[in-house]
Amino acid sequence: MMSFDGAIRIKVYEQNLxxxxxFNVELFEQTNRWRIYVGESRNGAVIHDTESGHIVIAGATTFGKSNFLRMFIANLLHNKQGICI
Structure with missing residues (x-):
């Protein structure tokens, strides 16, 4: 993993990805309202708050964009109890 904020930082992990x-629906229990479960990193769950910004979904064919969108919508539907429209 690399990041740049004026200096290059490189993290080397001993285990493979x-x-x-x-996946199971219990992962959605980590979210509420407009917060969406995006996936897992080496540091735990990745949650996106749609009220605080946009999200871009991009990638090559067959790399899971449609599956991600299905999961994204399923997470919103799971959280619909707390959403007032």
Whole structure:
């Protein structure tokens, strides 16, 4: 992983990234209202707050964009109890 804020920082991890991630609806319990479960990083769950900014979904064919959008919508529907429109 690399980031740039005036200096280059490189993190080296000893373990590989996972090949397969088992998803279950209990992951949505980490979110509420407009906060959406995006995925997992080495540091835990990645949650996006749609009220605080935009999100861009991009990638090559067959890399999971449509599946991500399905999960994104499913998370919103799961949280609909707390959403007033």
């Amino acid at each position: 996972i090949d397969c991630f088992s």
